[in-house]
Structures are given as C-alpha cells and as structure tokens.
C-alpha cells in the first residue's frame with residue numbers, strides 16, 4: 361500500500377494536535393478503531409494510540425522494539441481479542457516490560473468481551489491450513505453496534521482505573537452510543553437498496569458488516585483466511601460469480617489490488633478499495649468517518665456505478 365506522503369503528514373499532525381498535554385490515562389490499542397472509541401469515551405482525560413496503522417494488516421504487524429517502547433508507560437492496553445493480534449501482541453506486550461498492561465492485569469482489556477462473535481468454531485480448534493481465525497471471526501469492528509459494546513466496556517474499565525472521572529466516562533460512552541445509533545440509521549438507509557446483494561471480499565473480514573446491512577458474503581479472494589489466492593481459485597470463483605450475478609469485489613489497502621481486479625475483470629464486475637479500519641484511507645480518521653466512507657464505497661460498488669475494475 362502506497363499512501364501519498366501528504367496524507368501521512370496531515371494524519372500525524374492531526375494526532376499530535378488532538379493529544380492533550382496531560383492525560384489521566386494513557387491508553388494503547390492494537391487497532392485504530394479501538395483507539396478511536398477509547399478517545400471518544402476517554403475524552404479529555406485520555407490519550408489513545410494504536411500500534412497497528414489503519415492501512416496495515418492487523419493480523420500481521422511486525423513486533424518491532426519501537427512498538428514495545430510506545431507502550432512502556434501505558435496505563436491501559438486494549439486488544440481486539442479472538443487472536444486477531446495473536447501473532448504479534450504476545451511478543452510486544454512482554455517486550456514493553458510494563459506490568460500494568462499484561463494479560464490478567466487491571467490495565468489489560470480484551471475488547472471482544474461481550475461482543476456477539478460470528479463463525480465461532482464448534483469442533484476442535486485448529487490452525488490447520490493456516491486458518492488465522494481459530495476462535496471465531498475477529499473482525500467485529502466492521503459492525504457499528506459492536507463498537508457500542510466496546511465503548512460501554514471501555515467506560516467501565518476507565519472508571520475502575522480512574523474513579524474521579526467515572527461520570528465523564530459514562531456520559532461519553534452514552535454519547536458515543538447515541539451518535540452511533542443515529543449514524544447507523546443513516547447508513548442503513550443508504551444500504552437499503554442492496555439488501556441481499558452478493559459481495560466478494562479479499563479476506564473474510566466483512567461478515568459483521570454484511571450481516572448488519574443484509575448483504576450476502578459470496579466468497580473471498582483468499583481461498584481461506586491467511587492463504588493467498590491461486591489462479592485456479594480465482595477462475596472458479598469468477599465462474600460462480602458470473603452465474604450468480606455477483607459483481608462487487610472489495611479489498612483493503614494491505615491486500616493485493618491486482619488479484620482483486622483480476623477476479624472482478626474475469627467476473628465482469630468491479631473491484632473497490634475500502635478501509636475497514638479507521639485511518640486505512642484518507643478521510644477515515646475516526647470510526648464514524650470510517651463508516652461514512654465505507655458505506656458509500658460499498659453502496660457505489662453494489663450499484664454498478666464504480667465504472668469497471670478499477
């Protein structure tokens with residue numbers, strides 16, 4: 361993924377400007393969406409930063425010493441849970457040598473707690489064939505309502521760790537939920553014409569979005585989560601897409617645009633780059649603007665007005 365330098369500078373400047381000089385709680389997260397929710401709930405009492413950028417694959421973040429250093433003095437660490445960050449967080453957390461945020465400590469939060477998890481395995485959990493979703497699908501942050509669960513959870517955690525500001529955290533979480541409900545009504549209206557429409561995604565990270573807005577997850581460019589596409593898989597998928605009239609393929613900045621476009625061209629559809637994580641594309645700085653851009657891109661792709669494989 362190549363981002364224009366100008367966008368990165370604007371984004372960094374924005375983050376610096378947003379950070380208050382003094383914070384009661386320093387919060388670090390594994391995902392930008394969680395940092396965005398944490399900042400909203402924490403308001404002026406919290407500084408929140410994410411280790412993974414919105415344009416990086418959250419499954420595979422290099423466990424660099426700079427990440428360990430970044431969370432050395434954090435009071436809270438918010439993990440996505442369900443092993444989304446299971447490939448790198450178990451290296452980064454101990455590497456920080458910060459006892460406050462290790463799993464089991466008061467400052468460690470598993471944000472998936474309380475979320476209705478989809479694709480929970482019923483039999484024995486196995487990583488056979490490279491499956492990177494061993495505990496169920498971890499991409500719940502593509503559902504606006506799941507983020508309300510996260511907001512309420514974070515308000516409880518922040519209140520426990522910083523009791524004098526508990527009323528503010530509760531009020532901020534309530535405001536977050538209200539804003540999300542109002543936004544969701546808008547997004548549902550925008551998606552209403554596409555109820556039941558089939559959609560192909562690069563990775564299986566869109567099922568919560570599909571479920572919320574009534575889309576049909578038709579297939580994935582990857583044959584299995586974490587396994588790169590093969591020519592044979594793409595040819596077979598393109599054939600079934602043609603039969604079913606499935607035309608929209610969506611992919612994140614950190615996945616292969618080439619494979620997505622190739623599939624879309626073969627199937628006579630369109631491939632559209634989307635951000636499922638805040639900061640993944642310009643104009644998606646927080647979770648609300650992320651969904652604004654995401655919903656309009658998906659609606660456009662499904663409407664067939666995206667103008668061929670892009």
Ligand SMILES: [Zn+2]
Nearest residue numbers: 563564565585
């Ligand atoms: Zn995944």
